[in-house]
Amino acid sequence: MTSPSFQSTGCTDFINTQAALSRRGFFKGVMALGGGIVLSTQGVDLALADTLQNGEPGAASGDILVNLNMRGGMDGLLAVPVLGAAGLSSARPTLALADSELLPLDGFFGLHPKLAGFKQLFDAKELSIAHAVGTPFGTRSHFDDQLAIELSAYYSPTTVDGWQSRLLKSTGASAVFSGVGVSQNTPVSLKDAPGGVAFDAFSDVLLKDFKMERGAQLELLQILHNDTGRYWSTVAQTSLGATVELERVAQTPAGTYPDTEVASRFKLLAQLIKSGLPIRTANIDFDGDLDVHVAAGNRDGAMADNFQRLNDAVMAFRADLGDLWKRTTVTTITEFGRRFEENAAAGLDHGWASVMFVMGGSVSGGKVHARWPGIGAGDLVNGDLKVTTDYRSVLAHVMQQRAGVSGSQLAQIFPDFKPEELQLV
Amino acid sequence: MALTQAQAHRFATALTYGPTPAVVDSLQKQGLAKWAAQQLNPKYANAEQVLDDSFLAHQLSVAEVPKHPAFLATKGRVTTELTLATAVRQSYSKRQLFEVLVEHFNDYLHTPLSYDGRVYRVAYDRDVIRKHALGSFPEMLVAATFHPAMMAYLNLDKSTAEHPNENFGRELLELFSVTPSAGYTETDVVNAARLLTGFSWDAKKGVLKINLAKHYFGPVQVLGFQHANAKTTDPDEVLARGKALVRYVALHPATAKAFAFRLVRRLHSDSPDSALVADLAQVYRDTKGNIPKVVLALVNHPKFKSNPPVKVKRPAEFVASTVRALQLTPVKPLTGGNPAKPNAYFGGSGAPALSNIAKQQGHLAMNWPFPNGYPDVALAWTTLSSQVQRWNVAADLAFGRSPKTWNKPDLAAVFPTLNTDASTAKIVAVVNEQLLGGRLPAPKAAAIAERVGQVAPATDSASALKQRTELAVVAVLASPEWMLR
Secondary structure, X not given: OOXXXXXXXXXXXHHHHHHOOOOOHHHOOHHHOOOOOOOOHHHHHHHHHHHHHHOOOOOOOOOEEEEEEOOOOOOHHHHOOEOOOHHHHHHOOOOOOOHXXXXXXXXXXXXXXXXXXXXXXXXXXXXXXXXXEEOOOOOOOHHHHHHHHHHOOOOOOOOOOOHHHHHHHHOOOOOOOOEEEEOOOOOHHHOOOOOEEEOOOHHHOOOOOOOOOHHHHHHHHHHHOOOOOOHHHHHHHHHHHHHHHHHHHOOOOOOOXXXXXXXXHHHHHHHHHHXXXXXXXXXXXXXXXXXXXXXXXXXXXXXXXXXXXXXXXXXXXXXXXXXXXXXXXXXXXXXXXXXXOOOOOOOOOEOOOEEEEXXXXXXOOOOEEOOOOOOOOOOOEOOEOOOOEEHHHHHHHHHHHHHXXXXXXXXXXXXXXXXXXXXXX | OOOOHHHHHHHHHHHOOOOOHHHHHHHHHHOHHHHHHHHOOOOOOOOOOOOOOOOHHHHOOOOOHHHOHHHHOOOHHHHHHHHHHHHHHHHHOXXXXXXXXXXXXXXXXXXXXXXXXXXXXXXXXXXXXXXXXXXXXXXHHHHHHOOHHHHHHOOHHHOOOOOOOHXXXXXXXXXXXXXXXXXXXXXXXXXXXXXXXXEEEEOOOOEEEEOHHHOOOOOEEEOOEEXXXXXXXXXXXXXXHHHHHHHHHHOXXXXXXXXXXXXXXXXXXXXXXXXXXXXXXXXXXXXXXXXXXXHHHHHOOHHHHOOOOOOEOOHHHHHHHHHHHHOOOEOOOXXXXXXXXXXXXXXXXXXXXXXXXXXXXXXXOOOOOOOOOOOOOHHHHXXXXXXXXXXXXXXXXXXXXXOOOEOOOOHHHHOOOOOOOOOHHHHHHHHHHHHHOOOOOHHHHHHHXXXXXXXXXXXXXXXXXXXXXXXXXXXXXXXXXXXXX
């Protein structure tokens, strides 16, 4: 099993939340005409173009921050094993790799052989790694830990928006497409995001005709969704403009990618980036079997396949973006690592600390950050690698270094949290 | 007290896959309480042949399915069959409230389609979910725990005394019963896993296998449940201990509350009213988890009756309600296919027309990849793609744009009161009344009539009437009011 986009309990009243939201992006002004409808196809285009050109005042400059969710709980000790660790080999008789099989990093850690492209990025200083990183309170629950990460507001139980949403809000980015979820459902991290959209195929977002003139159809849909306090209608205002804009974007040539789900998601994201949409942050889900309770596989099998797929998708994305890779930073995150010891089925149960990869064309990479907790019996916490670096410190560091996010903005994004100073990117 | 058309329409919207004139009429005649009781009577429409016999796995026992030549090499056929049968039932069964509950409990005790135990998924739907949906939730949970589909999915069949696999034990507490609010600890999870070690499925015989050598013996405590769990040579005794634990957590007050919360969220509101949840939790406790009694308590509760529809339909509900509203049928028959021709097993079936729309919107029945079931709040289903797709599907179906897949709707039969001399405003009013119980506000109805009038000639002919009706239907199906249940 792996983790969900949405917690099964404890939902919030989105309708009320939405009632407080002002109208978004290009529909500003249009709707202020006392119910009079002045919208046409051309009107939508012009209004959107206007928003795109002018951008949003106060919006953070810098990289597009891509959050890659390694949902399911990625094992960090197989992705980035510690070298010369007899303890690791004895705890994982079928799963540990010999040091000689690993790709060299900094002399203390090695890299899984299927992550050869990542090794190339590391050497080119386009990738850094944070190890023994994770959530402040490990629950070993996919749902709780994933939700906690996406909300990232541990002492604010009333918080309803996600951390990427607060990144947009705190930096004043509200143009449509500021936040993109490459997924059928809106991820929690982009919940309540100004200018947030979510989809994973163009065919799903291009509007078919209602056997009437296009302007009349858009007007009609506009009137039908002219509600206050109704979440569906509020989002529809955004969707109407977005679908018109996406007709243009869909013409952007796509790059070459491997035939995997995660690669096709990166391909779509690259098209959006290349077409000049004002994306500030994006969210992508890895697609694989990281929740390896049974037969985790090291040289081949589940985890080896996972790493290959991850590696190939990111490398294709980088190639496709060309110069835009220099304006892009991809950060991986997972809800937890796996148990230190393998189980009877040569699998790995839920654990705590794992690794995060940070990569991009302009990062100062080639580093591994780890306050190494050790893997001796006394070092583990309930049999898990201990978290010594909070994942929020890594995200905060990336946002500061790569997107010009200020300390006060970070305080809004991660309430009640003082990030650790890192030297990573 | 007799229900108005609008009231009956609203209850049908909440408790079925979509109001039809027949359902609304039945509700008006019987009243809500009697109608719901009839729907929850296991004998009601029990003999209805919604499924053709060609849905092969549905006719086989849990032991027979994996051995049948049609499924030996192609286990995916079992789950394909299940998704098709489910879509057919949701759109066409008379047992609407039952089907609503079946979907709910398939989400509650979810096992997805793509994993090792999928060959047992039809049996799980039938022998666990459908069998107990009109009975006891604790017994449903017991049946789920030891069913091969669940055992394979959450690795209970791999859990041994030496290496207890916590996957099932954790979800038992977190998702299926008390939820984390009960304050259980990691030790509780481990102990739950321990007491449930040594169970697996004997595929040859098609029975539960209890391996005493792999069972953990020794005292366990899970919340307030304690068992000495002393060494025994009696496998039935070990099974009884496992069942006792499952029943204990299923009858825990925290489970009553979680059960009530999820039911209210399914049938009433994304943000369940806490007093309503407390009332239903009490009924759950009083009736030891009797599902129909809790459901009846909900539909007869004043807080349920007073609310307008506020929940965003999930894609399968959008599909079924649209199909029901326009009395749509696929071109091909609603059969399961021909098992004698394995390569074309579902080739002759029209059922994929139904399931494919939901699938495209990320809601193929039972295909959620995680153990917590499909999300049940508006946020999850309100996206750019879900909105544009629903507008597109509304147009495709009403205009009959997929003639090879869907029969064109017979709008004259769907709206029999409309005559060729009807004004456009009248047409919109009739569509609004029948599809939405009149909930579309007047300014929106007027805007629809205005645009339909601009496009279609108001001439006094059958073809003009059809054109105007078609356009009005598309607009109503594209409205936010149609997206709520």
